[in-house]
Amino acid sequence: MKISKxxxxxxxxxxxxxxxxxxxxxxxxxxxxxxxxxLKTPEAKVSEVTVSGFRVDWGxxxxxxxxxxxxxxxxxxxxxxxxxxxxxxxxxxxxxxxIQAEPAKGSSKTSSEPVYIHVRTSDxxxxxxxxxxxxxxxxxxxxxxxxxxxxxxSYEYTVGEISGTTTENRVTLSNLxxxxxxxxxxxxxxxxxxxxxxxxxxxxFTTSSEDVxxxxxxxENVLADAVxxxxxxxxxxxxxxxxxxxxxxxxxxxxxxxxxxxxAIIEYAKSKGISLRLAMASxxxxxxxxxxxxxxxxxxxxxxxxxGMDYDGNITTGLYTKRITTTATGWxxxxxxxxxxxxxxxxxxxxxxxxxxxxxxxxxxxTTWKGKSVNSIRYRVLPTSTFNEAFSDPYDKExxxxxxxxxxxxxxxxxxxxxxVNSSDGYNMVNPCSPGVSYTMSALATxxxxxxxxxxxxxxxxxxxxxxxxxxxxxxxxxxxxxxxSKMACVLKGAGIESGKYLVVRTSALDGIPESSYPAVIExxxxxxxxxxxxxxxxxxxxxxxxxxxxxxxxxxxxxxxKAGDKLTKHASVTTTAAGTKAARTKAxxxxxxxxxxxxxxxxxxxxxxxxxxxxxxxxxxxxxxxxIIIHNMNILGTDYEK
Numbered sequence: 001m002k003i004s005k006x007x008x009x010x011x012x013x014x015x016x017x018x019x020x021x022x023x024x025x026x027x028x029x030x031x032x033x034x035x036x037x038x039l040k041t042p043e044a045k046v047s048e049v050t051v052s053g054f055r056v057d058w059g060x061x062x063x064x065x066x067x068x069x070x071x072x073x074x075x076x077x078x079x080x081x082x083x084x085x086x087x088x089x090x091x092x093x094x095x096x097x098x099i100q101a102e103p104a105k106g107s108s109k110t111s112s113e114p115v116y117i118h119v120r121t122s123d124x125x126x127x128x129x130x131x132x133x134x135x136x137x138x139x140x141x142x143x144x145x146x147x148x149x150x151x152x153x154s155y156e157y158t159v160g161e162i163s164g165t166t167t168e169n170r171v172t173l174s175n176l177x178x179x180x181x182x183x184x185x186x187x188x189x190x191x192x193x194x195x196x197x198x199x200x201x202x203x204x205f206t207t208s209s210e211d212v213x214x215x216x217x218x219x220e221n222v223l224a225d226a227v228x229x230x231x232x233x234x235x236x237x238x239x240x241x242x243x244x245x246x247x248x249x250x251x252x253x254x255x256x257x258x259x260x261x262x263x264a265i266i267e268y269a270k271s272k273g274i275s276l277r278l279a280m281a282s283x284x285x286x287x288x289x290x291x292x293x294x295x296x297x298x299x300x301x302x303x304x305x306x307x308g309m310d311y312d313g314n315i316t317t318g319l320y321t322k323r324i325t326t327t328a329t330g331w332x333x334x335x336x337x338x339x340x341x342x343x344x345x346x347x348x349x350x351x352x353x354x355x356x357x358x359x360x361x362x363x364x365x366x367t368t369w370k371g372k373s374v375n376s377i378r379y380r381v382l383p384t385s386t387f388n389e390a391f392s393d394p395y396d397k398e399x400x401x402x403x404x405x406x407x408x409x410x411x412x413x414x415x416x417x418x419x420x421v422n423s424s425d426g427y428n429m430v431n432p433c434s435p436g437v438s439y440t441m442s443a444l445a446t447x448x449x450x451x452x453x454x455x456x457x458x459x460x461x462x463x464x465x466x467x468x469x470x471x472x473x474x475x476x477x478x479x480x481x482x483x484x485x486s487k488m489a490c491v492l493k494g495a496g497i498e499s500g501k502y503l504v505v506r507t508s509a510l511d512g513i514p515e516s517s518y519p520a521v522i523e524x525x526x527x528x529x530x531x532x533x534x535x536x537x538x539x540x541x542x543x544x545x546x547x548x549x550x551x552x553x554x555x556x557x558x559x560x561x562x563k564a565g566d567k568l569t570k571h572a573s574v575t576t577t578a579a580g581t582k583a584a585r586t587k588a589x590x591x592x593x594x595x596x597x598x599x600x601x602x603x604x605x606x607x608x609x610x611x612x613x614x615x616x617x618x619x620x621x622x623x624x625x626x627x628x629i630i631i632h633n634m635n636i637l638g639t640d641y642e643k
Contacts, residue, residue, distance in 0.1 A: 068099070089121050132201050150394040152198075156186065184204075190393070214317050237316075246563075250564065257319055294464050307320065342372045347367055369427050369445075374448075385438070494562075508553070
C-alpha cells in the first residue's frame with residue numbers, strides 16, 4: 001500500500017475539475033508490516049482494584065492473534081482485547097491471574113512464556129479523589145470548585161488555617177491576604193458506610209496583590225458544546241461578553257478585540273436604524289449574571305471574554321478573559337462499569353437516527369445491547385445526579401442489582417426483543433432525554449443458565465443539534481478517484497490546525513489495539529502532515545488517495561494540534577469493494593439503513609420517557625433575532641470557524 005497522490009478537494013466530495021498533485025509516493029513498504037514484531041511475554045499491570053474485582057491490562061504483543069488467561073488456575077479463556085476485567089470476587093482475597101500471548105494461526109512462532117499477576121481485592125472501597133479548579137484567587141473573593149464524586153455525602157476542605165465542610169462542590173473564600181501563597185485541600189466524605197473517604201486533593205494558588213477586578217469571570221459548568229459561567233460585577237456595571245476560540249483570540253491584541261466588537265454594534269445599529277442606546281441595552285449585561293453559551297466545538301480551548309462598556313458605547317474597562325476547554329462529546333463523570341463476553345452495553349448519543357426517529361443527541365440517549373443466551377434484561381435510565389443520590393456508593397453492585405430486580409423501579413425488555421439482543425447485530429433502543437444533562441443507564445442481564453451481569457454506563461447529552469468538531473476524518477471509496485476496489489480516500493478537514501501526523505493501515509493490523517492507544521500508534525508509525533497542506537485542511541478539506549486491495553477494510557487516522565495547543569485524534573474505516581460490485585455495495589448500504597430503522601421502531605418501551613426528569617443545564621435558547629446572537633455570529637475576529 002502506498003499513497004499515490006494527494007488531491008485538494010471538498011471534504012464533502014464535490015466534483016473535482018482538476019487534480020493538484022502535491023507529492024508522490026511514501027515508499028513501497030506497507031505500514032502494517034512494520035506493526036508486526038516478534039512474539040514476547042505480555043507486560044501486564046493491575047488497575048481498578050475494588051472489593052469485588054479488578055482489571056488487568058497488557059501491551060500488544062505483535063504477531064499474537066489472541067491472549068489466554070485464567071484466574072486461580074481455573075478454566076482458561078481467550079480474548080483478542082488487551083485487558084480483562086474480573087468481577088464478583090471476594091473482598092480482601094489474593095488472586096493469581098495467568099496471561100499468555102498466542103500466535104496467529106499458521107505462524108511459526110510458539111506461545112509466549114506466561115506472566116503471573118498476584119492481586120488482592122480491597123476490604124472496602126474508597127471514594128474517588130476530587131479534581132480541583134481554582135476559578136478566581138483574590139483576597140476578598142476566591143472561588144474554588146471540584147468534581148462531583150459519586151457516593152459522596154459531603155466534602156471537607158482546608159485552606160491555610162481555615163477548615164470547613166460543605167455538601168456543595170464549590171466554596172467561596174474571603175478574608176484571605178493579598179499576594180499570598182495558599183494550599184487548598186478537599187476530600188470526599190461518603191454518604192453511607194459502604195466506602196471510605198477519598199484521598200485529599202491539593203491545589204496551590206496565589207492571591208492577587210490587586211483588589212477584585214471590576215469584572216470577575218468564573219466557569220461553572222463546561223460541557224462538550226456549551227459552557228455556563230458567572231460574571232461577578234457591581235450592580236451599576238454594564239459589560240459585553242462573548243466566548244471565543246483561544247486559537248483565534250491569541251492572534252489579536254486587547255485594544256483590537258474591544259474595538260472590533262464596539263464598532264460592530266455601532267454599525268449594526270446604524271444599518272437597522274435603531275438608536276445606539278437601544279442596541280447597547282440589547283447586548284450588554286448589568287451586575288452579576290450566570291450566562292450560558294452553546295454551539296461550541298468539543299475538546300477545544302475557548303476564552304470567555306468580557307469588557308466594560310456603557311449604553312453610549314464608551315469603553316469603561318480593559319479586556320478580562322478566562323480560558324476553558326470543552327469536554328469530549330458524551331463525556332460524563334458518572335459511573336461506568338460491567339460487561340462480559342456474554343453481555344455488553346453501549347451507551348451513546350448520536351444524530352444518525354434523527355431522520356428516522358426524530359431523536360438526536362440533544363434529546364435522547366441510545367443503547368445497544370449485545371449478548372449470548374441472554375434470558376432477561378431489566379434496566380432503568382436516570383439523571384446521573386439522581387442515580388448518585390439513590391446509591392450511597394454508585395459502585396455497590398449488589399445495591400444496584402436489588403434496585404433493578406424491584407419491578408416498581410425498573411423496566412423489563414420484552415421477550416420478542418431478546419432474540420435481537422442475542423444476534424450478532426445486537427439490539428438498539430432510545431430513551432428521550434433533556435439537553436445538556438448527564439444520564440446513567442443500569443441494566444441487569446440474566447443468562448439462560450442463571451448467571452447475572454450488571455452494566456452501568458453514564459453519558460452527557462449535547463445542548464445543540466449540530467455535530468460541531470474542529471477536526472474530522474473520513475475514509476471513503478468513490479468512483480471519481482478510480483475503481484473502488486483499488487482506491488480509497490482519506491479526507492482531513494479542520495479549523496485552525498497547525499501540525500499533525502496521519503496513518504493509513506489495514507484494519508486487521510489494529511486487532512487488539514484499543515482506541516485509546518491510537519495516538520501512540522500514530523506517533524510511532526505515522527507521517528508528518530506537510531505545513532503547506534493546512535490551508536486546504538482548514539478550508540474545504542484535503543483528500544489523500546491511497547492504493548489499496550479489493551474487499552479489504554482500511555483505517556485512516558490522524559492526530560492534529562491547533563494554535564492553542566489542543567490535540568485531537570480521529571479515525572475512520574472503509575471496506576473496498578470487489579471489481580464491478582457497485583450495485584451490490586449500494587444494496588448493502590440500503591440494507592444497513594433498513595436494519596437501523598427496524599431496530600429503532602422496535603423499542604420495548606415505545607419511546608416513552610419512563611419518568612426521566614428534565615434538568616436542562618441552559619435556559620430556553622435565545623431566538624435568532626436576539627441582537628447578542630447576531631453580533632456573536634458576525635465573525636468579528638475574521639475566522640471562518642467561529643460560531
